[in-house]
Amino acid sequence: MFSWLKTKRRERALTAYALPDDEWRAALRELPFLNHYAPEALERLRDLTTLFLVEKSIVSGATSGVHALEVTAHMRIMIGVQACLLILGRGSTVAEAMRDYDGWENVVVYPGDFPRTYDFEDEAGVVHRLDEPIAGESWEGGPVLLSWPAVEAGYDETGMALVIHEFAHKIDMLDGAVNGLPPLPVNARAAFRGAIDAAFADFCQSVDRNLDTAIDPYAAESIDEFFAVTCEVFFAEPELLLLEYPAYFVQVKSYFRVDPIAGDLQLDPSI
Numbered sequence: 036m037f038s039w040l041k042t043k044r045r046e047r048a049l050t051a052y053a054l055p056d057d058e059w060r061a062a063l064r065e066l067p068f069l070n071h072y073a074p075e076a077l078e079r080l081r082d083l084t085t086l087f088l089v090e091k092s093i094v095s096g097a098t099s100g101v102h103a104l105e106v107t108a109h110m111r112i113m114i115g116v117q118a119c120l121l122i123l124g125r126g127s128t129v130a131e132a133m134r135d136y137d138g139w140e141n142v143v144v145y146p147g148d149f150p151r152t153y154d155f156e157d158e159a160g161v162v163h164r165l166d167e168p169i170a171g172e173s174w175e176g177g178p179v180l181l182s183w184p185a186v187e188a189g190y191d192e193t194g195m196a197l198v199i200h201e202f203a204h205k206i207d208m209l210d211g212a213v214n215g216l217p218p219l220p221v222n223a224r225a226a227f228r229g230a231i232d233a234a235f236a237d238f239c240q241s242v243d244r245n246l247d248t249a250i251d252p253y254a255a256e257s258i259d260e261f262f263a264v265t266c267e268v269f270f271a272e273p274e275l276l277l278l279e280y281p282a283y284f285v286q287v288k289s290y291f292r293v294d295p296i297a298g299d300l301q302l303d304p305s306i
């Protein structure tokens with residue numbers, strides 16, 4: 036019942052809060068990797084972005100002091116559209132696709148890298164507290180944190196896109212485990228696991244041998260970072276991922292149900 040009401044509410048929000056044409060076009064102009072997308076794919080992306088902006092609060096992480104940041108309507112759209120790219124092919128309706136982002140509410144935008152405090156235990160069992168500046172972070176069941184300059188740095192076609200990266204972590208967390216696997220039907224899990232494990236092993240070997248990798252070497256950090264970084268590449272520079280890891284590319288494409296090279300949706304009702 037709750038889910039039915041939510042779907043109805045989402046359908047009403049689509050018309051009540053539709054994004055103005057000029058704002059939508061201005062956002063698309065800044066993201067060249069969306070230039071070639073088919074009109075129906077962009078229409079769906081626009082609807083998802085509308086719902087995303089209705090349902091999520093995109094707020095400033097610094098509202099006072101010299102670094103105060105005002106989060107503008109344009110910034111909100113830029114974040115929303117890239118976040119929604121990851122759910123563009125999900126669900127039979129956009130209301131259903133939005134369920135992938137249920138369970139949390141805030142995106143916090145900072146004027147620059149922000150400190151993350153974390154504890155780690157060394158080999159002797161001593162716990163240390165460290166502060167390290169980071170550009171983005173996703174919390175399970177909680178907010179997504181983003182540095183605005185790092186978001187803006189991802190508008191080109193270099194295959195680096197912080198918003199896609201952080202929301203890929205959200206997708207990874209959907210099945211309750213942070214392991215580089217999106218929430219897949221049981222019969223698709225082994226193929227995805229096999230492809231990502233093989234690609235990750237190959238990539239780590241290249242990084243260990245100090246080779247100059249075309250994909251950001253940060254991807255060798257862990258399997259979940261590999262998933263997040265390769266999601267950036269999948270959407271922002273898809274030809275590169277296809278060239279480097281064709282078998283893994285096919286798995287990622289089949290999960291997202293989007294062909295980022297053709298720029299169209301691959302909606303197959305059987306998936």
Ligand SMILES: [Zn+2]
Nearest residue numbers: 200204260263
């Ligand atoms: Zn990450």
